[in-house]
Amino acid sequence: MSTESPLSTARRFAEANVATLSTDLLAWHKQTTLPEGCLFHTLAELCRVTSGDTDDEYQQAETLVVHAALEQATYVDALFSALAKYAARGLSPTLTETELAEIDDLVGKRPLPPAVDVAAVQGRLGALISTIKEALQDERAEQC
Incomplete structure (x- = not known):
């Protein structure tokens, strides 16, 4: 018989299955229903x-x-911060293949920074450069 409390059991289950449960939770919020047999029902139980x-x-x-x-x-x-500090100092921690795979999995779940719309940035830079050129031409014309 387990001496672990029901809350501890539920907490450990949530920690062990956080990725799948998070997906279930997001689906629940978007669709307002949970599919039959999803892991979230198990946690709720x-x-x-x-x-x-x-x-x-x-x-x-x-x-x-x-x-x-x-x-x-x-x-x-x-x-990620600790590994970045090691790398910045030229150090390389020794990790097992399993640890490297776990790190790859965790880092792969990090949200990516927002994408930059290069075309829009180039367009704005082009417009800014044109404005500066016009201002310089106007200033030269006034000096003459």
Whole structure:
């Protein structure tokens, strides 16, 4: 018999499956329904024991997923920052193949920075250059 509390079991389940549960949660928010058999239902069932009469097990499951996702995001950012500091100093930590695969997986989940619309930037720079050229030509014309 397990000595772990039902809340701890649910929390560990959320941490172990945070990527899939986050996807389920986002789908739930967009579609307002959860597909049958998705992992989020399993987490909600684990939360049923800990939710009181006033609490909804799905809301408690949502809270656990959000918390696990925030913790993972913090961990990934800290890991990325630490590795960047090592690399900046020319150091290379020794990691096993499994650790490298886990890091690749975590770093791959980092959100990408917003894309830059190069054409729009070039257009704005072109317009700025044209304005500067016109201003310089006007200034030269006034001096003559």
